[in-house]
Amino acid sequence: MGARGQSRTPVTLKDLASELGIHPSTVSRVLHSTSDVARGAASSATAQKVRDLAVERGYSPDPQAASLRTRRTRALGVIVPRLSDIVLATMYEGIEEAAAENNYSTFVMNSHDSTDEQRRKAEIMLARRVDGLILGDVHAGSDLLPDLRARHIPFVLINRRHPGFPSATCDDVVGGELVADHLWQTGHRSVSLIAGEPYASTALDRTAGFRQRWRDLGGELPDSSVIWSRFDTEGGREAAETIVTQPGPAPTAVFAVNDFAAIGAMGTFRAHGLTVGQDIALVGFNDTSLAAQLPIPLSSVRSPMFQIGRQAMLMLQRVINGEQVESVRMTPELFVRESSAASAHGESQRSLAS
Amino acid sequence: MGARGQSRTPVTLKDLASELGIHPSTVSRVLHSTSDVARGAASSATAQKVRDLAVERGYSPDPQAASLRTRRTRALGVIVPRLSDIVLATMYEGIEEAAAENNYSTFVMNSHDSTDEQRRKAEIMLARRVDGLILGDVHAGSDLLPDLRARHIPFVLINRRHPGFPSATCDDVVGGELVADHLWQTGHRSVSLIAGEPYASTALDRTAGFRQRWRDLGGELPDSSVIWSRFDTEGGREAAETIVTQPGPAPTAVFAVNDFAAIGAMGTFRAHGLTVGQDIALVGFNDTSLAAQLPIPLSSVRSPMFQIGRQAMLMLQRVINGEQVESVRMTPELFVRESSAASAHGESQRSLAS
DNA sequence: TGTGGTTACACAATCGTTTGGGTAAACGGC
């Protein structure tokens, strides 16, 4: 309220200055001095008059004019595979919140997980002169990253990590381990993995974490039990089909590295007459808001997506300011629900209720 | 490729000009003339030299400098309740695609469906000098809209409509009618609605369309059968709880105006021992990618979310150019799946297979 | 040879800020 303004031709520094009979530069300095006393710039009486008039006239500085001079836009570019993926959307919400708190604005674009598009979108952002980039879709062998670094462009990774570059991610290795522990403890010995896209560190780390821990516990996990797939429901459906129709005995548990893949798998299992949570245990990843609300609630590893987004933005700000930053890996937490609550060997959840 | 550039101090118009021994204004005109012959600006020989050098040096115009002069930023502001809602995220993808095609960039912010935040975010966008706004979270009695119009700010609505203002939406009334027809034809006579938030035109229109058609068909729909709720799974769960525990006979079918609310309802029904698709029919709205993939596939009304996004952006562009635009309401389509495939009165889907 | 019309440019102002460098006037200390 108040800052309504006529808004037809916005009021400028010069307007304020001429109305007060002082120089625009003085107005600028007053409006920038955070402390009450505009140190050396103006008397506190003048400063007060300037501030009052600025509010009264609804002055709002022209960001492009300022950027032109300062070579800073206070805009950030965010590139994600697709915003309709709730995982990335939630991370973006964290980015946006932290950005708004720090007077940054953000552009977002989808790369559809194509390295070509990723590069193209990055160039668009840079042509917009963003101060830095947040990349949510790095591929394992990306050559974009060294390139950006060589051009001294500030950036951080989110969601997926890449050795040698700063990132804010979930500790996916630990996430995989949590699931291995859980399934082992509930008595499962024959499991399959729906492993996700092999170019994404999320998929690789979750799979690696599970695999390593499973072996440490004494379990077996042949390569044929690890099915690489897309991250969406359709991918999960196909992977589950492969698992169910593979020769040999079906596994008693399945770990899908993504909730949506898990949901797809649910459909397949049901179509094959298997009841999830009884005939076959299922665990997802990310603990999407949906997981707990499904008809058969899905066990899932919660990754702090929103916080990851916030962290990434704050890290980027520090990179922009020339500081050194360390990657952060945020700790995940397993939520066990009906889809994997029963122990293996056909003991139903009745045994839990007693 | 090619446009790599040293990028340390980007090359400017002046650089190109002095290298060619001509005036910056000539370079500017050449680079802007779309036709091969730079009409009156330069000889085609010079024009070619300019264009070649621009490519060679990786020239990319500084958008803030251009904006400062032209008073156009080629940036748009998009405000949505929350991007983690897949419906809005998908619409945004459409916006972003159309924007990119037309050399616009977009800022997105979440308003969390709060009118205060909506106004605050709009002001932030306007302070950024966006050329126009796309609002995805208008509330029924919003006073922001007349205000923006009075300030001559170009904007269009998306997702939710508001009388007297241009919008791109799904024809939600028709969507409601489709569901009424379907449930009536499959023999249902006792239905309940999970109606969504009463300040959203989507909820109001879908409910109104259903209600009107249902009555036209001869059905009854007491007010107590219309439960207003939040748009998420939790809201659906609560609403379904109300429906199931209401005195009197339970309905044989439920229409949830949102897929997520429908999924929440599924959980509740299951907890009460009701099998969706057999004991109770359920229809959602939006045909989210999840709907078809659920363990019990959910009937849903598909709204062309992506196209709505594209349309909205193109409309806004026309508004910015001072043209008059008409609201568009895009036609939805009902997809019947297992959750409502069986006819009422206990006849199972066996009868359909015959 | 003069006139009128193009062609191919150059010039300079402008958009709204920021910021390095003044400079008068007031002030304080001795």
Place this chain on the structure above:
DNA sequence: GCCGTTTACCCAAACGATTGTGTAACCACA
């Protein structure tokens, strides 16, 4: 009363593009 310091300002040059207005040179044509 002199000198040094602070205070409170003003001035002007950027930043990189766009665009209205010149204006030489050239051409065609009578």
